[in-house]
Amino acid sequence: MTITDHADLARLTPREARERFRRGLLRPTSGISAGYAQANLIIVPRELAFDVLLFAQRNAKPCPVLGVLDAGETTGELLKDGDIRTDLPQYVVYENGRDIARPTDITEYWRDDLVTFMVGCSFTFEDALLNNGIRMAHNDQGVNVPMYRTNRRCEPAGSLSGPLVVSMRPVPASQVADAVRVTSRYPAVHGAPVHVGNPEELGIKDVNQPDFGDPVRIEPGHIPVFWACGVTPQAAVMESRPQYAISHAPGHMLITDAKDSDYQVP
Amino acid sequence: MTITDHADLARLTPREARERFRRGLLRPTSGISAGYAQANLIIVPRELAFDVLLFAQRNAKPCPVLGVLDAGETTGELLKDGDIRTDLPQYVVYENGRDIARPTDITEYWRDDLVTFMVGCSFTFEDALLNNGIRMAHNDQGVNVPMYRTNRRCEPAGSLSGPLVVSMRPVPASQVADAVRVTSRYPAVHGAPVHVGNPEELGIKDVNQPDFGDPVRIEPGHIPVFWACGVTPQAAVMESRPQYAISHAPGHMLITDAKDSDYQVP
CATH class of the missing domain: 3.30.2040.10 (PSTPO5379-like domain)
Structure with a gap:
């Protein structure tokens, strides 16, 4: 089945959308799986994790943390049965703040000491x-x-x-x-x-x-x-040049199983 | 000047209230400095800081983080010109999850590797x-x-x-x-x-x-x-028994310079 229509993409469940991306669909995620929350990714080695979480806490407007996967973990409640290494349309891999690759799958870039932060997206x-x-x-x-x-x-x-x-x-x-x-x-x-x-x-x-x-x-x-915008932590990585980091490609988000309404107040 | 009246305490500025506590006033802080936000404290060595911040992120309802002081820091924006070691009415010092002291000043318990979390209070x-x-x-x-x-x-x-x-x-x-x-x-x-x-x-x-x-x-x-309740991280410390931690005494909070209205939505 080929999907070309925006309305079709809007009706995908998050699980279905992640499956498409896993199989190689490459496009921005705005409008996909209407009603479900999307997330920015910032993935760093364990020794940088406190700095990232503190940066997010101090800059909560651009960096609202929706979830954190422990070091080495590749799935969690926000992406049930999913895999954080394959389920986004595109990623950016940074070494010393420089963009060294923009893969659609980060399995070969994965390390067991990597901590994944999922950050709210507009x-x-x-x-x-x-x-x-x-x-x-x-x-x-x-x-x-x-x-x-x-x-x-x-x-x-x-x-x-x-x-x-x-x-x-x-x-x-x-x-x-x-x-x-x-x-x-x-x-x-x-x-x-x-x-x-x-x-x-x-x-x-x-x-x-x-x-x-x-x-x-x-x-x-x-x-x-x-x-x-949740690309803010990524811009901090580009400026601060930690040894290693991975993010989503801007606009190419994780589609989570959480509903938009879960984040609505009051 | 002696303060005995609740209405007088309500009119103290946060700075004045912190000064009273620094000089030894010992009482719960409910009703003091009306209109200003109060905060729970949880203070841990640097190596436990990521776990505390992650615990808070995952349990944001009981543990909303209002501010974090870097390792060794004793003052910050939420307590201008204040000292986190002296400006609360009472503290609890924990070793391996056991309450070893309930001092009104933690200067002698302070270490340069301690990270302070200020957590929202009802x-x-x-x-x-x-x-x-x-x-x-x-x-x-x-x-x-x-x-x-x-x-x-x-x-x-x-x-x-x-x-x-x-x-x-x-x-x-x-x-x-x-x-x-x-x-x-x-x-x-x-x-x-x-x-x-x-x-x-x-x-x-x-x-x-x-x-x-x-x-x-x-x-x-x-x-x-x-x-x-922001005593939740303290209960986690009592159960999980990290080597060292310090908290406020329940009900004996940090009175911050932030206004209640700073935390009001929408």
Whole structure:
């Protein structure tokens, strides 16, 4: 069976979606398995794990930790019967902060001392935005969401420091308040926007040249709205240059068995 | 100046309150510095720090981490110009899980490898409950809040495991819904109750014999309402017996410079 239609992808169960990725499907995960939470990955050797967890605790808005797999573990409650080494569409392997490979399977890069952090992703609240009549321009335009390094610094932790990374969605001016209201109910997956409007105030020189993902066209009357992004720990890895780390490829997330509504308050 | 009146204590700034404790004032902190967040302490050697932080992440309802001081650090943003070793009314020092001292100052127990975790406390939302007309029986009765080990197990992390600990406040039946509504807006300080009514379902045999704090009289028509409690990591230390750990004495919290409203959503 071939899946080409976005609506078909939206109906996959998380288990089915992970199976497709395991078999080689390569595409961003926005819109896949509607209603289920998605997660960023950051995988580091045990001796760096406390720094990563502390970095996440100190920068909870961009780095809300949804789950942690113990050293060497490759499956867990968020991906039942899954395998963290194969079940994402694409990964990035870092050595000393440099991107040395972008495989679709990290089995050959795996080590028994690796600790996996699953970090909340704004794709999780996109379904709630859609249900409130707010369209996702990146999906309508068939591209990955645009992500940017900002001029805001995260609070460092141990050996890790880096900039806040944000994702951007253009929203019609009349729906900005709704977008804030809806997403503020999901504090565990970045919550309310960190910035509404002028990209330059975040140090973004050209909104058409994102640091990760793809550019997205901003229609007249739409305002760029910026949410904290779970690529932030990855940017810290690139800047802080630990010996070894693995992440997801931006926009190519783990689709978890948790429901969006599990992270909704109140 | 002697303070005997509860209303006077409520008006102290956090800095003033910490100063009193530094000078030797010994009493539970419920009701002190109204409007400011309070925190549980758990202090462990660096090699246990990842397990504690992971335990907290996996059991975020009882263990919401508000801040972490790096190894050897004794002050931070939550207690500006304060000293974590002297500014709480009372501490408990544990060796191999056994309570070896209950000092009012831990300077002589301090080590440069100790990492301090500050964990959210339900005293933080008591002011919001009061503002909504819900009285605190333990304050009215002049005692510490009652806390209980339950039959619910926390998710273990590394070497740490233990039961969920809860605090209890009796609430008039007509105000239970309000108590839920108000506290659910404070997810970072335990949020909504974990249980309303029959203590036996939590494995609490005699509600008049709390494991920590004092018994509180339950007036006719009042329902016992149970919230997750930041003494939970301490109970894990008592059960898991790490070589060395220090905590606050239950009910004798760190009064932080953060406002209650900093932890309020949405």
